[in-house]
Amino acid sequence: MADSPQITVTRRLLFNAAHRVHNPALSDEENQRLFGKCNNPNWHGHNYTLDVSVRGTVDPRTGYVIDLSVLKRIVQDRVVERVDHRNFNLDVDFMKGVIPTSENIVVGMWRELAPAVQPGTLVKLVLWETSNNYVEYTGE
């Protein structure tokens, strides 16, 4: 056990959004074949759950790695308010030019959050799309 323990703290946030899994470079038939009902042209949507994990040492003055109300505010400002009750294909600037799968969403969010979560280091994002599937990204 180290002198300055490294702790990972996680804040969970929720948001709701619409999307369509669609590759505009492919034909409609190919999109339908690849993505099935997820390709519905009239969209569908999800209640997403996002877990943001920050690692660092404990500040002896506060007992915190990072104040979770500060972390919540960063995540709200940087990603949640830009995607909540929005359409990932049409409304979200950091998703321009990529298919809005959970894989691509989590990478886009990493780019927005990694520079901003001081003190501490962003070490993991987990994005649940439904209660049966989720993606994780650790910056590698």
Added chain:
Amino acid sequence: MADSPQITVTRRLLFNAAHRVHNPALSDEENQRLFGKCNNPNWHGHNYTLDVSVRGTVDPRTGYVIDLSVLKRIVQDRVVERVDHRNFNLDVDFMKGVIPTSENIVVGMWRELAPAVQPGTLVKLVLWETSNNYVEYTGE
């Protein structure tokens, strides 16, 4: 305790859909004022959870009020396949002419399911829109 106990059995099903809370009889400004971010013209969406409750006596031959695999099939055919990965405003015939709030969705689903869940009687639908809110309807 009665001779023929009345039991309520519930089957939970999940689906994902897009919607926009919008009243076409009102101006855009009035819609925005009434519904806020839920009125986003580019839609948003949810992972809905639907609990379908059927009441009846226990068939001594099977020990069931209703075979849950039969109930699941009825609910899949009658409502889930018509709304899953769809848009409540554009794609769902039983929602034509009403604002697709959870209140109106659950009433629309009741109309589709109530005549179909034999044996037993449909006694409650619960529809969760997010993990923080749900509506119930008992046919009254």
Added chain:
Amino acid sequence: MADSPQITVTRRLLFNAAHRVHNPALSDEENQRLFGKCNNPNWHGHNYTLDVSVRGTVDPRTGYVIDLSVLKRIVQDRVVERVDHRNFNLDVDFMKGVIPTSENIVVGMWRELAPAVQPGTLVKLVLWETSNNYVEYTGE
């Protein structure tokens, strides 16, 4: 609002058991046709969740309808210890002669618990068999 409010308190308990949905009065073929994979002769099992609800007025001396540690003890002694890590078809005396569906289990448990939950009145049992289905019984 009444002078002596009627409150319902619920204690949740968990147990694990094996069962086979099988009617010994029917042929093997008929059992297979009626119950499918639930009829597997080598059994299957579940993590059951049982919610026991007791209603009554609040004792001003304790602020309780019923002390939940007392209620837990009653439910442990009367039902959980007789079914936990057991086989509903072979090991549970109060299930003798009935098919061990959730419907019949909850009625059997009601018989064991209703006389025992003083002070207060047993008003509901809810038994979850999986995270997707449950049964309720209110004594009617």
Added chain:
Amino acid sequence: MADSPQITVTRRLLFNAAHRVHNPALSDEENQRLFGKCNNPNWHGHNYTLDVSVRGTVDPRTGYVIDLSVLKRIVQDRVVERVDHRNFNLDVDFMKGVIPTSENIVVGMWRELAPAVQPGTLVKLVLWETSNNYVEYTGE
């Protein structure tokens, strides 16, 4: 199915609080005997979950029984902000003179909320103290 369906809508809110189950009219020994570890003089606490259920007809202009953001604001102002991160024995005026069990908390909250949830009628409060126990009150 009625012409003006009656729907129940529920909003879930969370709060954290400390309490001690203690009857000041009794001796320390009697309190210890009655309440065990829940009587710890240095307090303990919980993450409470409160479900507030309001019943009414659907307003055809909005599709809502009650706007859930309005209901959330009412519950925040009337009860959550008065109890969150507080001590039920020392800090909460509507709990003065009663033992802060879940039974008494839910009755106190009912008094604060029932006059305030227009449109619609408060029909049920459910208060989870832990993931294993909860109380319900319907105003009777």
Added chain:
Amino acid sequence: MADSPQITVTRRLLFNAAHRVHNPALSDEENQRLFGKCNNPNWHGHNYTLDVSVRGTVDPRTGYVIDLSVLKRIVQDRVVERVDHRNFNLDVDFMKGVIPTSENIVVGMWRELAPAVQPGTLVKLVLWETSNNYVEYTGE
């Protein structure tokens, strides 16, 4: 952040099964002493939750590491259909000769799944036996 981000995607599946924790090389007394109620000769059972995690780069044509409907089908065919509503001691060929604890189940499932989850690499299996305990295996 790498040019070709490595993402881990997880699909959750549920199944129900019976088992008995029993070492046939030991006496009945020794089995009873070691395993207690988990050694019940008439079996008991669980609702298992299995999380299958696959890691890889994102295919720019689909936005996917692996299509989750393909992953679901692989897991259904390779493990779930062989264990669901079955008895781990009697019915499951890949468990022959080992005690059906969660530790051994997850290793057995790894052997079945690791060669099959292309594109991507199987990086973790998590198996929940109850809501209070789970095991993880990463192939090491």
Added chain:
Amino acid sequence: MADSPQITVTRRLLFNAAHRVHNPALSDEENQRLFGKCNNPNWHGHNYTLDVSVRGTVDPRTGYVIDLSVLKRIVQDRVVERVDHRNFNLDVDFMKGVIPTSENIVVGMWRELAPAVQPGTLVKLVLWETSNNYVEYTGE
């Protein structure tokens, strides 16, 4: 896949406690500014969830890394019984001299548990303070 697979087993336990996030070396004003409502002098509390993860090889005699009933007993004796229904600031000896944030609690618990979880090695503690935030410690 190794000859002696390394498996991680996790046991989840729950407890309830009060605390106040407060640094006695700072002024009341500074504490209030740093910690906000978490600094309430009359305390607040939480239902904590603790996941204890132990890694090791599988004992061929039992099929276990560690008997989970043994692990549960160790965690109960070493940490849960010392914190459950207690006050982290006043009642818990292993928290003397540190601010009782989740970060410091999980490090304190690691010190108590790491030497005790034989067979196997303590590899992770996860402590949920609410359903929206948790901390992890792996001994580094």
